[in-house]
Amino acid sequence: MTLTPQTVRALKALVFVAALIPLGRLATGVFFFPEWLGANPAEFITRSTGDWTLRFLLITLAVTPLRKLFGWHSLATFRRMLGLYAFFYGVVHLSSYVAFDHVFDVVEILKDIVKRPFITVGFTALVLMTPLAITSTNRMVQRLGAKRWLALHRLIYVIGPLGVLHFWWMVKRDITEPAIYAAILAVLLGYRVRAHLKDRRRRAKPARGAIAQPRPNA
Amino acid sequence: MLIKRPSDILPSEITPPEIYARRREFLQLAAAGSILGATGLLAPGAGAQTVKTLGLQRLENVAKSALSTNEKPTDYKHITSYNNYYEFGTEKEEPARYAKALKVRPWSVVVEGEVAKPRTFGIEELLKFPLEERIYRLRCVEAWSMVIPWIGFEFNRIAKLVEPTSKAKFVEFVTAYQPETMIGAKLPVLDWPYLEGLRIDEAMHPLTIMGVGLYGEVLPNQNGAPIRLVVPWKYGFKSGKSIVRIRFVEKQPKIAWERANPQEYGFYSNVNPDVDHPRWTQKKERRIPDFFANRQTVIFNGYGDQVAGLYAGMDLKKLY
Numbered sequence: 368m369t370l371t372p373q374t375v376r377a378l379k380a381l382v383f384v385a386a387l388i389p390l391g392r393l394a395t396g397v398f399f400f401p402e403w404l405g406a407n408p409a410e411f412i413t414r415s416t417g418d419w420t421l422r423f424l425l426i427t428l429a430v431t432p433l434r435k436l437f438g439w440h441s442l443a444t445f446r447r448m449l450g451l452y453a454f455f456y457g458v459v460h461l462s463s464y465v466a467f468d469h470v471f472d473v474v475e476i477l478k479d480i481v482k483r484p485f486i487t488v489g490f491t492a493l494v495l496m497t498p499l500a501i502t503s504t505n506r507m508v509q510r511l512g513a514k515r516w517l518a519l520h521r522l523i524y525v526i527g528p529l530g531v532l533h534f535w536w537m538v539k540r541d542i543t544e545p546a547i548y549a550a551i552l553a554v555l556l557g558y559r560v561r562a563h564l565k566d567r568r569r570r571a572k573p574a575r576g577a578i579a580q581p582r583p584n585a
Numbered sequence: 586m587l588i589k590r591p592s593d594i595l596p597s598e599i600t601p602p603e604i605y606a607r608r609r610e611f612l613q614l615a616a617a618g619s620i621l622g623a624t625g626l627l628a629p630g631a632g633a634q635t636v637k638t639l640g641l642q643r644l645e646n647v648a649k650s651a652l653s654t655n656e657k658p659t660d661y662k663h664i665t666s667y668n669n670y671y672e673f674g675t676e677k678e679e680p681a682r683y684a685k686a687l688k689v690r691p692w693s694v695v696v697e698g699e700v701a702k703p704r705t706f707g708i709e710e711l712l713k714f715p716l717e718e719r720i721y722r723l724r725c726v727e728a729w730s731m732v733i734p735w736i737g738f739e740f741n742r743i744a745k746l747v748e749p750t751s752k753a754k755f756v757e758f759v760t761a762y763q764p765e766t767m768i769g770a771k772l773p774v775l776d777w778p779y780l781e782g783l784r785i786d787e788a789m790h791p792l793t794i795m796g797v798g799l800y801g802e803v804l805p806n807q808n809g810a811p812i813r814l815v816v817p818w819k820y821g822f823k824s825g826k827s828i829v830r831i832r833f834v835e836k837q838p839k840i841a842w843e844r845a846n847p848q849e850y851g852f853y854s855n856v857n858p859d860v861d862h863p864r865w866t867q868k869k870e871r872r873i874p875d876f877f878a879n880r881q882t883v884i885f886n887g888y889g890d891q892v893a894g895l896y897a898g899m900d901l902k903k904l905y
Binding site for chain 2: 401405408468470475479485536539540
């Protein structure tokens with residue numbers, strides 16, 4: 368499936384706007400409809416932006432498997448935007464924790480990061496996302512060279528599990544939701560491990576033609 | 586000779602400095618309030634306020650209490666839509682949605698164990714106890730807080746009727762377990778039925794009440810209808826909901842959250858800003874529905890004048 372450049376551009380605009388809907392909903396809640404956010408609006412905002420960070424991370428990680436399995440090669444064009452949205456929601460998530468939970472008390476925040484494992488991993492995940500966001504431009508790809516750029520961006524294989532772990536350790540008792548995220552992540556990463564192993568086996572075995580017996584009449 | 590006489594005003598009821606500093610805002614608010622009041626949009630008096638409730642059965646002959654705080658009660662809609670009642674789901678808004686199914690009649694509370702006169706009380710009997718409005722602060726272990734105008738009676742009234750023996754050192758509270766109505770109890774999130782417990786002196790303390798109402802009406806199901814425990818100086822989970830059985834026992838009961846996660850929850854669970862929950866600080870709290878968690882949490886949730894004596898000589902960091 369390959370799309371015309373016009374269609375891709377239109378779809379990109381659509382995805383760009385659609386990805387802002389969760390933020391738009393929160394902002395509308397804050398300014399016009401407080402009942403949307405319930406009794407604890409700050410918690411609602413922190414949870415919701417955290418959820419969307421993880422969702423965008425998983426969607427970004429789903430691009431390559433979907434492209435390869437179904438031949439939807441145009442999906443690759445959306446990957447950067449999706450990844451940047453994961454980072455964007457992560458930043459909003461962190462900001463709401465910094466502002467609402469700690470009212471910008473830097474000392475308390477640092478203590479939290481050091482003392483509480485679920486904060487440590489969540490914070491680490493967001494820190495690791497930062498260089499990926501910075502090097503997301505075409506110019507940066509050129510400057511780094513494709514090989515180094517790719518190596519750097521493999522950090523997402525660490526960021527994804529850290530993000531899910533952050534959610535898992537945050538939950539008090541009912542782990543259903545983080546378990547769902549973990550399962551999806553396992554499938555997406557498992558696909559890559561399998562593809563990698565297959566690839567290695569293929570390379571280890573010299574191409575079939577090379578060791579073929581000479582044909583009788585050659 | 587110095588005669589020590591308790592002062593008429595409790596230190597905890599003196600205006601906190603941060604509120605005092607904002608007195609002008611309050612005066613402005615009060616002015617706005619009186620205008621609204623004059624137009625009939627806002628009636629004075631905390632519990633008697635014309636609030637939009639669920640319109641449940643009203644409780645009559647409710648006395649006021651000197652043990653009430655004069656802080657502004659949290660909106661009824663917030664108190665009844667943001668609940669931890671895991672038998673009806675672990676999300677805060679789920680109890681309001683699903684607890685309608687809870688069967689609250691017929692209802693009785695069995696009182697047994699180390700008592701001279703074990704007895705079963707029907708809910709109708711319990712609602713005839715002399716009722717008081719107690720406006721209490723509630724501090725959840727999750728670092729949010731509310732001010733709730735409960736209606737209830739002191740637990741010690743039940744105790745007097747059943748006459749605990751000298752062996753009664755603790756009181757265990759067993760909450761309802763209705764697998765057919767409780768959709769959240771289908772998952773083994775906690776050991777069902779949910780168990781709570783208090784030391785006997787904590788239970789007998791005048792602040793410890795059996796709550797039967799909220800904002801002048803009987804309790805909505807999501808808040809622990811038809812009868813629940815309220816212990817205002819402990820984290821909210823200590824105030825077990827929908828009580829069916831009360832046992833006076835000799836040994837310290839193992840409460841539900843202690844069973845689930847002993848590293849994070851202790852038997853006493855007194856509100857204490859100096860003992861962190863392992864996953865978050867307890868120093869501050871967010872008053873629902875505020876955005877900012879900018880209120881200092883006070884030891885014993887501000888009820889230290891009345892209850893600190895119960896814990897004299899105890900290391901509260903170890904016995905959390």
